[in-house]
Amino acid sequence: MNPEVHGFAHSPYCIAVESALEALGVSFDRKEVSAADRSSVLRLTGGAYYEVPVLVHGGKVVFESGPESQDVGHYVDDAFGGGRLFPERLRGVHDLVIRYLENEVEGVTFRIYDPIFVASIQDVAERGMIVRHKERKFGRGCVEDWRKNRESLLRESARLLNPLEDMLSMKSYLFGDTPVFADFLLGGILGNLQFGDHQRLPADLPSLADFLPRLRNFRFSAA
DSSP: OOOEEEEOTTOHHHHHHHHHHHHTTOOOEEEEOOSSOOHHHHHHTTTSOOSSOEEEETTEEEOOSSTTOOHHHHHHIIIIITTSSSOGGGTTHHHHHHHIIIIIIHHHHHHHHHHHHHHHOOOHHHHHHHHHHHHHHHOTTHHHHHHHTHHHHHHHHHHHHHHHHHHHTTSSBTTBSSOOHHHHHHHHHHHHHTGGGSOOOOTTOHHHHHHHHHHHHOOOOOO
């Protein structure tokens, strides 16, 4: 059976996993989770996890075991990638780039799209549950603060993306001619930032602008 990716269409981490599966030529089923009601994820994981993505494949339910784990990505690599997503030659430096993307870059960029997503929810109860979830983690009024500070968040995201721009100005992908998991994670972050065409990348990041369609069209050769 096809693997199932349970998550949100706009999630940078879901986009990363789905893009990696597509690049590996793996057919999968996307299962959209309600951002306001994550009970389906809790049922899948036996109450152990409520974030996304969750991967279901061959009777296994795979989710992250910690804040800096890459369990879903490693499972995809082990099951379908043959070590191409996490090559041994990049061990260490690859982890550092992934942590920078997750902790520094995504820590800012998600705040740009989230207010747009919240505003798109028509049902007041569903919208309220999403806001409450955000406020429990980031403080009361956080979504409105992010909306008001959109321009400063865009400037900060551009600053944080500049090192990736520099890397991609010299090669097709972060570490060479072939993407690794960090590239798919970066693609997920950029996909989230621009989800629904509400936001374009700054004009001074041309290499990143070229990178995203190149990554989306990339397909690994048969292993």
